[in-house]
């Protein structure tokens with residue numbers, strides 16, 4: 001059974017391990033190879049302890065994780081960001097990512113009017129995944145076009161005119 005629970009500091013080693021594995025298997029030649037080391041584990045443990053991160057468990061085994069926060073680049077405390085979503089490689093294409101992004105989107109919509117996420121250009125695995133889950137590709141890019149952004153609007157920030 002798939003369940004989603006808040007992440008805790010002790011999830012750091014497993015989260016760091018699956019992040020590195022999924023990065024290398026997913027991005028391939030699009031990005032430099034990521035390496036698992038103590039520093040990475042420590043950074044993930046610290047990040048998870050800060051809240052707004054969740055893990056998906058399949059029968060008690062962590063199969064993926066997701067986190068949200070305010071937009072980092074550009075810095076905008078009013079704009080939510082889907083920070084990182086990762087599914088452990090053996091569980092790809094089994095709906096774990098969909099369950100995680102539903103949780104993240106629900107939490108983003110509770111905290112922000114609008115949210116952004118960034119992924120790589122020419123990376124159908126994530127681009128199809130985000131489109132299928134209701135996010136819209138924008139024309140805003142970073143890193144000389146290597147990164148593309150998607151947005152999701154939850155509610156208009158324009159106050160409604162009062163009518164009688």
Ligand SMILES: CC(C)(COP(=O)(O)OP(=O)(O)OC[C@H]1O[C@@H](n2cnc3c(N)ncnc32)[C@H](O)[C@@H]1OP(=O)(O)O)[C@@H](O)C(=O)NCCC(=O)NCCS
Nearest residue numbers: 022026086087092093094095096097098119125126128129
């Ligand atoms: C992207 C990722 C989170 C998707 O997780 P997942 O659990 O495999 O996704 P799901 O099983 O919920 O897939 C939902 C839909 O996404 C799309 N999708 C997922 N993987 C895909 C792939 N390899 N190629 C094309 N479309 C894909 C499909 O439309 C899929 O629906 P379908 O299986 O019915 O066709 C996962 O592949 C991953 O962790 N990748 C490595 C890290 C990464 O790329 N993170 C995001 C980068 S910003």
